[in-house]
Amino acid sequence: MSSSERRPVVIVDDVHVRYKVYATGRRVGRRVGRFERGIKEVHALRGVSFTVYEGENIGVIGHNGSGKSTLLRTVAGFTPASEGAVYATSQPSLLGVGSALLPRLDGHKNINLGALALGMTPAEAEASYDYIAEFSGLKEHLSYPMRTYSSGMSARLKFSIAMAKAHQILLVDEALAVGDKAFRDRSEKRIRELREEAGTTFLVSHSMQSILDTCDRAIWIDHGELRLDGDPQTVVDAYEASTADL
Amino acid sequence: MLGSAPGAVPDATRARPERFPRPALLGFRHVTNSAAAEMAKKYGLSRMGARPPLGRYLAEAWRRRYFAITLSRYTVEAGDSDSRLGSLWVIVRPFLSAVIYGLLFGVILGPDRPHNFVPHLLVGVTTFEFFAKCFDQGAKSITGNQSLVTSLAFPRILLPISAVLRNIFELWPMWVVLVLALLAFQQWPSWNWLLVIPMLGLMTLLNTGLALISARLTVHFRDLSQIIPFINRLLFYGSGIFFTLQSVTKNQTLIHLFQINPVYDFVEAMHSFLLPGYEPLTQWEWTALIGWSVLLPVIGLLFFWSAEERYGRVE
Structure with missing residues (x-):
């Protein structure tokens, strides 16, 4: 097979995401009879399309609230597209910096639960426990409830759980921005390994340096639209030029 | 090509x-x-x-059953970890409410109260508690686990099921205490007591169906989780927990209407198996009880599964 026949791994086809939020700080219930007014529609993604081929590492950039995280959640299939569709060769795994899995439980249990939720059998979960605990570097904190963790710590634990499994398509949402230097180095190394194992990665980051270091294609999302798609240096330059105007 | x-x-x-x-x-x-x-x-x-086809969906849910079991076990453990008595509250809570209702209605109803009032009340409250908690926690199972839903891929049906499982884990200590309490009130065991076990099995089916339906409805209408305690309250008063229907009305149509409520039928069934002097369930009551227990889980499954793509939406 000639190398020019590239196999698509992810197809994002004209994806729109709309959702309703209860707008303003005002309590919705107070305006009896007119409470619908408090509900606003957010159009988070406005027709984004692109195709990702095998082995590509995509960096996703854009200002806060531009729809980057929504894009990743939609690619993973967690947030449904209001229009359009996302196709992929296998279920992508999303690494985010969201809240703890179950905040009232301690780290040990969250590790076990997270591993089972990833689809491991109890035996596999048991076997990967040590790896996860080791990788997170949180051993002495694992017997405390996760609600006592700092956001960096809980992101580290979630990241470590997800790292225990091989993923063909890995979506990383600013995970590299959390944790201390040692943990960041460890994660970057692990992501490089995962990439060699087969994968395609998406990295959402505000660090232009880590986009340039780890990606071979960049996508700039601006107000829910795809502004630019191409070589990382070009896209990063254009993005930085636009923010310099502000 | x-x-x-x-x-x-x-x-x-x-x-x-x-x-x-x-x-x-x-x-x-x-x-x-x-x-x-x-x-x-x-x-x-x-x-x-x-959304995968139903067969594949169920197979995948079965493959991941340990996740649901572990989630429910951990939730039980974490449930009352903030309080001094911890998981003892699982037992204390229903009996505390039984005491309050006993005092209240014992006085209000006066001579109208059912004979054997305290055992009557304890059986009813314990039976009802299983139903009410599955309903309430099932409704919150998706909206209350948003961070699991938006960060991991698994069949969402595992969440309401794990809410029901959690209540099954909490069930047996409550029933052990109930049996002890009945003995203390000199209600002597009979073979009929064993019939409680298949009844709880049927009730699990009913509760699962209701948990599935309410889990999805709460995703569409968040406010439902605020309303469910009131629905539960209404059902509590309508389920013959502190009265017998026959003492309230002689109107046959009204009695039949009451008996469509499966919770009433379950409470009555438990009364008739555990305590002396109760009529066995009528055919009408059995039909309602079994009908709901078979129908609701089927409807619930289809209703929940068909919106599988919706649950991850952040609102």
Whole structure:
């Protein structure tokens, strides 16, 4: 097979995401009879399309609230597209910096639960426990409830759980921005390994340096639209030029 | 098709698809752009977040059953970890409410109260507690686990099921205490007591169905979780927990209407198996009880599964 026949791994086809939020700080219930007014529609993604081929590492950039995280959640299939569709060769795994899995439980249990939720059998979960605990570097904190963790710590634990499994398509949402230097180095190394194992990665980051270091294609999302798609240096330059105007 | 020019995979864009249709009552149809869909098909890509067919969905849920079991076990453990008595509250709570109702209604009802009032009340409250908690926690199972839903891929049905499992784990200590309490009130055991076990099995079916339905409804109408305690209250008063229906009304139509409520039938069944002097369930009551217990889980499963793509939406 000639190398020019590239196999698509992810197809994002004209994806729109709309959702309703209860707008303003005002309590919705107070305006009896007119409470619908408090509900606003957010159009988070406005027709984004692109195709990702095998082995590509995509960096996703854009200002806060531009729809980057929504894009990743939609690619993973967690947030449904209001229009359009996302196709992929296998279920992508999303690494985010969201809240703890179950905040009232301690780290040990969250590790076990997270591993089972990833689809491991109890035996596999048991076997990967040590790896996860080791990788997170949180051993002495694992017997405390996760609600006592700092956001960096809980992101580290979630990241470590997800790292225990091989993923063909890995979506990383600013995970590299959390944790201390040692943990960041460890994660970057692990992501490089995962990439060699087969994968395609998406990295959402505000660090232009880590986009340039780890990606071979960049996508700039601006107000829910795809502004630019191409070589990382070009896209990063254009993005930085636009923010310099502000 | 190998005939196409190398590298000329059509960019999956251009032709705009039709607007996403409004959700149908049961399902969500998906309209796709044919160019992208064809390319996806050609290279073996499948649509993300798509709802699998029912059979595959159930198989996948079964494969991940340990997740549901572990989640419910951990939730029980964590449940009352903030309080001094911890999981003892599982037992203390229903009996505390039984004491309050006993005092209140014992006085209000006066001579109208059922004979054997305290055992009557304890059996009713314990039976009802299982139902009410499955309903309440099932309704919150998706909305209350948003961070699991938006960060991991698993069949969402595992969440309401784990809410029911959690209550099964909490069930047996409550029933052990109930048996001890009945003995203390000199209600002597009979073989009929064993019939409680298949009844709880049937009730689990009913509760699972209700948990599935309420879990999805709460996703559509968040305010439902605020209303459920009131529905539970209403059912509590309508389920013969501190009265016998025959002492309230002689109107047969009204009695039949009451008996459509499966919770009433379950409470009555438990009364008749555990305590002396109760009529066995009528055919009408058995029909309602078994009918609901078989129908609700089937309806619940279809209703919940058909909105599988919806649950990850952040609102």
